[in-house]
Amino acid sequence: MVTGTGHRSHGERTSKLSPGARLYVAVVVAAAVAVLARALGADSDLDGPVSQSWTMAVLVLLFLICDSAPAPVAARQSAWSPSSSVTLAAVVLVGPVGALVVGATSLFSVRRGLSLVQRVFNASMYGLSAWAAGQAYLALGGEVGPPGHSSFPGIIGPFAAAAVVHVLINHGLLWGMLLLAPASEPGQPRGTLQRYLPMLVLSDLGYASLGLLIAALWSVGGAFAAILVLMPLFVARWAIGQFAAQERAYASTMAALCQAVETKDWYTRGHSERVSRGSVMIAREVGMRGRRVEAIRYAGMLHDVGKLGVPTTVLQKNGALTEEELAAIQLHPMRGLAIVREIGFLDEALAGIMHHHERMDGSGYPMGLAGAEIPEFARVIAVADAFDAMTSNRSYRGARSIEEAIADLRKWSGTQFDPALVEAFVAALKREGWEQPRAATVQPADGVAVPDHDDPAAALRVVDSK
Amino acid sequence: MGEPAPGESWRQATDSGELLLVAAAGLLVVAAVAQTAAAGLVQPRIALAFGALISLGEVLRLSLEGGRESAPIGSAGAFGYAVVLTVGGKPALQPALQVIAVVAAGMVLGALPHLAAGRPAGLAGMASRLIGVAVVAALFRPLSTIVAITRPGDWGLALAVMAVVLVIGWLAECLIGALISADALRARFRVALWDEMRVQLPLGAAVAATAILIAFAAGMMGLVALGVFIAPLLVTQMAFRRYAGIRATYLETVRALARVTEVGGYVEDGHARRVGQLAVVVGRELGMSEPELLELEYAALMHDIGQLSLRDPIPGGATVLASPEQQRRIAELGAGVIDQAGVLDGVAEIVRYQSWPWRGQERQPPVGSRIIRAANAFDDLVGASAETSRTVAALEWLRLDTATEYDPRVVEALAKVARRRHRSHR
Numbered sequence: 001m002v003t004g005t006g007h008r009s010h011g012e013r014t015s016k017l018s019p020g021a022r023l024y025v026a027v028v029v030a031a032a033v034a035v036l037a038r039a040l041g042a043d044s045d046l047d048g049p050v051s052q053s054w055t056m057a058v059l060v061l062l063f064l065i066c067d068s069a070p071a072p073v074a075a076r077q078s079a080w081s082p083s084s085s086v087t088l089a090a091v092v093l094v095g096p097v098g099a100l101v102v103g104a105t106s107l108f109s110v111r112r113g114l115s116l117v118q119r120v121f122n123a124s125m126y127g128l129s130a131w132a133a134g135q136a137y138l139a140l141g142g143e144v145g146p147p148g149h150s151s152f153p154g155i156i157g158p159f160a161a162a163a164v165v166h167v168l169i170n171h172g173l174l175w176g177m178l179l180l181a182p183a184s185e186p187g188q189p190r191g192t193l194q195r196y197l198p199m200l201v202l203s204d205l206g207y208a209s210l211g212l213l214i215a216a217l218w219s220v221g222g223a224f225a226a227i228l229v230l231m232p233l234f235v236a237r238w239a240i241g242q243f244a245a246q247e248r249a250y251a252s253t254m255a256a257l258c259q260a261v262e263t264k265d266w267y268t269r270g271h272s273e274r275v276s277r278g279s280v281m282i283a284r285e286v287g288m289r290g291r292r293v294e295a296i297r298y299a300g301m302l303h304d305v306g307k308l309g310v311p312t313t314v315l316q317k318n319g320a321l322t323e324e325e326l327a328a329i330q331l332h333p334m335r336g337l338a339i340v341r342e343i344g345f346l347d348e349a350l351a352g353i354m355h356h357h358e359r360m361d362g363s364g365y366p367m368g369l370a371g372a373e374i375p376e377f378a379r380v381i382a383v384a385d386a387f388d389a390m391t392s393n394r395s396y397r398g399a400r401s402i403e404e405a406i407a408d409l410r411k412w413s414g415t416q417f418d419p420a421l422v423e424a425f426v427a428a429l430k431r432e433g434w435e436q437p438r439a440a441t442v443q444p445a446d447g448v449a450v451p452d453h454d455d456p457a458a459a460l461r462v463v464d465s466k
Numbered sequence: 467m468g469e470p471a472p473g474e475s476w477r478q479a480t481d482s483g484e485l486l487l488v489a490a491a492g493l494l495v496v497a498a499v500a501q502t503a504a505a506g507l508v509q510p511r512i513a514l515a516f517g518a519l520i521s522l523g524e525v526l527r528l529s530l531e532g533g534r535e536s537a538p539i540g541s542a543g544a545f546g547y548a549v550v551l552t553v554g555g556k557p558a559l560q561p562a563l564q565v566i567a568v569v570a571a572g573m574v575l576g577a578l579p580h581l582a583a584g585r586p587a588g589l590a591g592m593a594s595r596l597i598g599v600a601v602v603a604a605l606f607r608p609l610s611t612i613v614a615i616t617r618p619g620d621w622g623l624a625l626a627v628m629a630v631v632l633v634i635g636w637l638a639e640c641l642i643g644a645l646i647s648a649d650a651l652r653a654r655f656r657v658a659l660w661d662e663m664r665v666q667l668p669l670g671a672a673v674a675a676t677a678i679l680i681a682f683a684a685g686m687m688g689l690v691a692l693g694v695f696i697a698p699l700l701v702t703q704m705a706f707r708r709y710a711g712i713r714a715t716y717l718e719t720v721r722a723l724a725r726v727t728e729v730g731g732y733v734e735d736g737h738a739r740r741v742g743q744l745a746v747v748v749g750r751e752l753g754m755s756e757p758e759l760l761e762l763e764y765a766a767l768m769h770d771i772g773q774l775s776l777r778d779p780i781p782g783g784a785t786v787l788a789s790p791e792q793q794r795r796i797a798e799l800g801a802g803v804i805d806q807a808g809v810l811d812g813v814a815e816i817v818r819y820q821s822w823p824w825r826g827q828e829r830q831p832p833v834g835s836r837i838i839r840a841a842n843a844f845d846d847l848v849g850a851s852a853e854t855s856r857t858v859a860a861l862e863w864l865r866l867d868t869a870t871e872y873d874p875r876v877v878e879a880l881a882k883v884a885r886r887r888h889r890s891h892r
Contacts, residue, residue, distance in 0.1 A: 148686075149554070203704070220621055224621070229679065232672040236705050239706045240709075242709050246709060250716045253720065254723075255807070256804065256806035263774055305723070339723065339725050343719050
């Protein structure tokens with residue numbers, strides 16, 4: 001099951017809720033309370049939960065154990081826990097209303113940093129999804145109570161329907177919340193959750209089926225069956241947590257190494273990360289998904305790694321270059337490729353690194369490809385790369401404003417950049433904004449004015465060697 | 467997306483241990499199949515269902531860290547078949563040898579798609595999994611009639627016996643894995659066993675719990691239980707696959723990016739990688755565990771990253787010839803870069819102290835730093851050359867400085883692995 005989890009401070013979170021989000025929370029909570037109130041009015045609905053108070057107690061305990069130790073996904077925005085299997089077991093054992101009560105005990109789960117609003121929302125969301133799952137189960141002819149030999153395989157159909165309904169409503173309600181409540185770090189978390197979503201839905205469906213096993217083994221010995229079921233659940237939780245931790249570690253290590261590469265030139269500090277961010281914005285805008293977005297994120301980060309192979313004296317040379325020096329600069333995408341080739345990237349990312357200095361009119365380097373011959377990743381990176389170069393300080397000029405840079409991108413659109421990608425970038429910039437680097441205050445030791453090879457306005461010049 | 471064991475290229479040429487293991491498992495299978503064929507297959511429907519699950523599990527193999535291989539779904543099915551007491555209310559009667567034969571058949575069938583796709587058959591992995599199952603079957607099948615008949619309906623006893631037997635089977639698998647890696651990688655057996663148990667624990671616990679659940683659920687639900695169990699195990703497996711994948715990519719990336727110093731002309735070609743491999747084998751020789759070795763490998767790969775901050779490369783790139791102050795500065799700068807990552811504190815620490823003499827300072831540098839110091843000096847002196855005379859001269863050079871500069875234990879370990887390498891090259 002997926003929950004919205006907190007930021008570190010409760011007050012901050014509640015005060016940040018927009019009116020729309022507040023209304024949304026209120027509607028969800030009201031729906032849950034209404035369903036519960038109706039059930040309390042009808043005696044027949046309460047037979048299950050009341051007559052089986054022992055079963056209810058064990059289920060609630062089990063649910064709280066699962067719900068109290070979620071694995072964080074996507075930068076503290078939401079968390080995943082295997083508790084859906086317990087609510088679904090409750091659907092079979094004690095019926096929809098009992099399941100609602102079990103889900104609603106999420107209010108008391110032992111988790112730090114959850115505000116009251118979040119707890120109430122989570123409890124209502126779980127309660128509603130459990131209740132709806134129970135209704136689906138009953139509608140397809142599922143029987144409430146511990147299943148016996150004769151229940152199989154007939155019970156599987158209704159149970160599967162209940163599981164699907166449960167996952168859909170859980171994710172649907174949470175999705176609505178995430179859409180309405182803007183994240184504290186703009187642009188990032190929604191996309192990150194998107195990456196994890198298919199995995200989360202599949203995990204939930206998978207673990208939902210364990211709910212049937214808890215129910216099936218209940219008559220044999222409730223608590224012991226529960227312990228056995230908990231084991232694989234927590235192993236999966238552990239693995240997902242490990243995966244997320246490794247992925248974060250990977251991203252920050254990569255960023256640190258890229259920064260090391262940038263120490264060669266004070267003015268390009270943070271360039272790789274910004275190009276990576278810009279490339280991802282364009283990629284999302286043109287509809288790339290999942291692994292391709294991941295690949296372009298890293299391709300953007302690593303696009304200039306090959307600059308290390310260019311002697312510092314050439315990179316920081318003032319004025320015109322000799323033929324040899326020009327060749328050294330023009331080879332840097334190839335050198336970059338040589339470094340990253342052994343990383344198990346998509347081929348596309350490699351092509352993006354190698355060709356990010358090609359131009360649409362065929363006058364770029366290293367191969368002089370033109371138009372659609374240039375790989376899509378390379379065209380994307382080229383736009384983000386030039387944009388960041390223009391909006392950053394250079395020793396020979398100050399940073400240009402975003403509007404000026406957009407105008408320049410449009411000016412060279414068609415000759416240098418892919419027009420469709422330029423427009424996609426402009427659209428994404430309008431929506432998500434752009435954080436320009438702080439003005440570089442440190443001068444290079446020797447104070448030379450260095451034309452940046454990424455700067456579309458500062459074309460590389462060759463001296464007449466004669 | 468397997469993550470190669472560190473120091474792969476220093477492996478022994480012949481994996482005699484693996485050969486022995488596969489031969490033993492082969493003999494076991496021949497005996498089991500012959501016996502089963504002679505006696506006839508008991509309850510063929512149950513055998514078929516479990517065999518199919520095991521095949522599927524074998525198709526969906528999984529790479530774990532350190533180049534280990536696992537087939538959690540297959541193992542859960544196999545262990546489940548070994549400990550199942552009743553199916554749909556009727557007693558399950560398969561003898562231990564039939565369990566072995568069915569599991570072996572399922573595994574072989576499941577390995578065929580791997581062969582067809584051009585991947586290795588993974589005989590050693592299959593053999594060790596099979597022996598684990600054989601241990602469980604041999605212990606539990608004779609008991610099963612007693613457990614089931616004397617106390618009908620008492621699940622507590624059955625559960626306890628199953629749990630104990632499965633733990634023994636898991637330990638047997640770990641023992642085999644440790645013996646193999648101790649033999650192939652020259653790891654110390656105790657360290658290898660500990661590493662094996664650490665890696666196999668989470669998945670092993672899930673597999674054992676699932677096997678017991680399958681056994682009980684099959685008693686209640688019949689063979690449908692197998693179908694119901696595939697989904698959750700697939701999910702666990704998917705989580706593990708992604709985890710193993712990102713681990714492997716991480717290592718690959720650090721290995722690749724460590725080459726930036728080479729492309730930048732700061733150090734000789736292949737220096738980072740050679741120092742990384744040498745440091746790992748030396749570390750293993752000194753009894754370091756796998757997590758420590760991984761940290762050491764990262765540090766060794768990135769030990770020269772601080773040179774990027776130098777305006778101009780050191781001539782020839784050999785830090786061993788640079789002045790102590792300069793070495794220390796490079797180490798500090800490198801550690802600073804790694805500190806930026808925020809997740810590799812141990813690695814940064816190793817890199818920071820790599821230029822320190824091992825004795826005579828206010829504190830002793832960590833063992834990883836001492837290893838990298840020696841391995842770096844060795845590689846600066848020998849390079850990619852495989853000449854015995856150069857190796858001997860370099861070792862002699864290091865030995866002369868063991869009073870303060872190089873840790874004598876590290877130098878002796880280095881000498882040992884260098885000797886071994888020359889022997890295997892000849």
